[in-house]
Amino acid sequence: MQIDKDLISRLEHLARLELSESEKDQLRGDLNNILILVEKLQELDTDQVEPLVYINEEVNVWREDEVQGQVDRHSALQNAPQASEEFFIVPKIIDL
Amino acid sequence: MPYDKYETVIGLEIHVQLSTKSKAFCGDDTSFGGSPNTQVSTISLGHPGTLPRINKQQVAYAVRLGLALGSRINLRNTFDRKNYFYADLPKGYQITQDKAPICIGGTVPIRLDSGETKKIRIHHIHMEEDAGKLMHDSNAPVSLIDLNRAGVPLLEIVTEPDLRSAGEVDALMSGMRQLIRYLGISDGNMEQGSMRCDCNVSVRLRGASQLGQRCEIKNLNSMRYARRAIAYETRRQIDILETGGSISQQTLNFDPSSGTTSPLRDKEDAHDYRYFPEPDLPPLVLSESWIQHLQSEMPALPWDLFERFQTQYGLPAYDAELLTAEHTTALFFMDLCRHTQAYKAAANLIINKVLPFANENACTLDAFPIGLPALAEFIQLIEQGQVAAATAYQQLFPAMAEEPDKKPMHLAEALQLIQNSDADELEKWVSAVLEANPEEVSRYQKGKKGLLGFFMGEVMKQSKGKADPKLTTALLKRALDA
Numbered sequence: 001m002q003i004d005k006d007l008i009s010r011l012e013h014l015a016r017l018e019l020s021e022s023e024k025d026q027l028r029g030d031l032n033n034i035l036i037l038v039e040k041l042q043e044l045d046t047d048q049v050e051p052l053v054y055i056n057e058e059v060n061v062w063r064e065d066e067v068q069g070q071v072d073r074h075s076a077l078q079n080a081p082q083a084s085e086e087f088f089i090v091p092k093i094i095d096l
Numbered sequence: 097m098p099y100d101k102y103e104t105v106i107g108l109e110i111h112v113q114l115s116t117k118s119k120a121f122c123g124d125d126t127s128f129g130g131s132p133n134t135q136v137s138t139i140s141l142g143h144p145g146t147l148p149r150i151n152k153q154q155v156a157y158a159v160r161l162g163l164a165l166g167s168r169i170n171l172r173n174t175f176d177r178k179n180y181f182y183a184d185l186p187k188g189y190q191i192t193q194d195k196a197p198i199c200i201g202g203t204v205p206i207r208l209d210s211g212e213t214k215k216i217r218i219h220h221i222h223m224e225e226d227a228g229k230l231m232h233d234s235n236a237p238v239s240l241i242d243l244n245r246a247g248v249p250l251l252e253i254v255t256e257p258d259l260r261s262a263g264e265v266d267a268l269m270s271g272m273r274q275l276i277r278y279l280g281i282s283d284g285n286m287e288q289g290s291m292r293c294d295c296n297v298s299v300r301l302r303g304a305s306q307l308g309q310r311c312e313i314k315n316l317n318s319m320r321y322a323r324r325a326i327a328y329e330t331r332r333q334i335d336i337l338e339t340g341g342s343i344s345q346q347t348l349n350f351d352p353s354s355g356t357t358s359p360l361r362d363k364e365d366a367h368d369y370r371y372f373p374e375p376d377l378p379p380l381v382l383s384e385s386w387i388q389h390l391q392s393e394m395p396a397l398p399w400d401l402f403e404r405f406q407t408q409y410g411l412p413a414y415d416a417e418l419l420t421a422e423h424t425t426a427l428f429f430m431d432l433c434r435h436t437q438a439y440k441a442a443a444n445l446i447i448n449k450v451l452p453f454a455n456e457n458a459c460t461l462d463a464f465p466i467g468l469p470a471l472a473e474f475i476q477l478i479e480q481g482q483v484a485a486a487t488a489y490q491q492l493f494p495a496m497a498e499e500p501d502k503k504p505m506h507l508a509e510a511l512q513l514i515q516n517s518d519a520d521e522l523e524k525w526v527s528a529v530l531e532a533n534p535e536e537v538s539r540y541q542k543g544k545k546g547l548l549g550f551f552m553g554e555v556m557k558q559s560k561g562k563a564d565p566k567l568t569t570a571l572l573k574r575a576l577d578a
Contacts, residue, residue: 054375060381061150063118063152065116065152067117067125068118070123070137073134076141087133088243092239093230
């Protein structure tokens with residue numbers, strides 16, 4: 001698989017990034033190199049190997065159903081780029 | 097347009113908000129209606145370096161629903177990230193189960209208008225989290241975000257495309273609402289958004305085996321909207337097919353003010369969610385013994401009680417439906433039937449008196465003022481003819497509610513509601529009435545049998561309403577027809 005300009009634009013949109021032309025060129029090269037590495041790895045037969053997702057073997061890290069750990073509204077809103085007394089504020093979203 | 101040639105095929109994705117006290121992956125309060133952004137934490141706000149931790153109750157609730165529907169419970173559960181950017185989703189991804197949903201398969205019976213039962217197959221049920229709430233400012237070019245709802249646990253129930261009409265969708269949604277309330281896992285309140293559904297709608301020629309191309313109508317939060325949206329969408333699709341067009345797969349929005357659907361997004365900019373395993377949540381490995389424990393705590397299911405109320409208690413389907421609508425009502429009926437054998441009378445009493453009274457006085461049946469033994473005695477007084485049914489309903493019942501500690505028999509006596517079935521005294525009233533009205537007696541004897549009601553009324557006046565109507569009728573007839 002080759003990473004072309006269209007795919008870079010699509011990834012740029014999905015990640016909500018705005019890249020300059022030179023950044024796009026550089027990324028295209030990097031991503032193609034990563035794909036070459038992955039293609040190399042794919043030469044190995046891994047049919048019988050379960051994908052490794054979790055590094056440690058812990059399971060069932062539960063929480064009991066209790067209310068705790070909330071922060072107050074003032075703290076919640078303080079890092080927001082824009083907020084009112086009660087709400088986070090963002091540019092208007094029309095479409096869902 | 098030949099609309100009759102086509103049938104509508106519908107599958108649902110039902111979102112149910114679980115009634116846990118805290119959120120799915122953090123301890124924020126989930127109560128509805130809190131002041132904006134007061135039920136949040138660094139986890140639900142999506143701050144870097146925070147770790148989600150799953151609420152055990154949420155998993156128990158999911159298993160409970162799966163057991164009720166006869167689903168296979170998946171013992172090894174994992175979570176995935178569904179990635180998209182939207183302002184009500186602070187993390188930039190929703191935690192969901194894409195690969196390994198907790199319940200697979202199962203069926204839910206729905207009752208059709210015809211009285212028949214139809215089984216709707218469940219594809220799967222998975223756990224996920226809700227997003228926050230967006231409000232649009234009509235005066236300024238901004239949107240306001242309340243994250244109280246962000247991270248509230250949801251179950252998504254995905255059905256097979258087994259539904260054929262808006263009526264069946266309605267039946268499934270009501271049945272599902274009833275079930276989740278029986279199971280105590282959600283309040284099923286559509287107005288507050290505790291239950292909402294997306295409808296996948298397609299049409300095909302009747303008799304065709306292939307499914308047509310489907311469109312998904314998003315976020316229908318009331319049955320009325322769902323009904324209208326499905327009707328509109330069915331016609332829209334048939335109109336396209338009949339004029340030689342083809343349906344393109346779309347996500348649609350329903351606009352209640354115009355009653356129409358319109359594309360939310362097209363295939364070209366379809367979301368690419370780039371699911372991948374959620375590394376922050378280790379797998380859940382459920383034990384058979386825990387599942388069995390949850391199974392042992394299951395309540396009787398609404399459709400089983402609906403059957404049992406007809407077979408075991410001999411009730412008509414209509415009564416059975418009313419009495420099983422809410423779990424507390426069904427339990428109340430069964431408890432009352434431990435005190436009386438007159439099941440139909442018990443059903444009548446609950447439907448006509450107990451439920452309306454509880455409703456008007458905003459009390460729950462658990463806290464109903466009149467005890468079950470007293471209600472059973474009330475039924476017995478009517479059944480044995482000691483108090484006339486109408487009098488009992490109108491006068492004795494309110495008196496019992498006033499003074500729940502007194503025995504109904506004593507209250508009936510104090511109110512002079514006990515019917516007189518002393519034949520001697522009745523005879524005296526009867527002959528007094530006949531003597532006082534000779535003209536009516538002769539008209540009756542010439543064939544004007546309708547006058548029996550007049551004599552009856554006169555006896556009732558004499559006895560101040562305490563004459564046993566059955567016995568009085570018999571005595572009157574005997575005297576008049578002699």
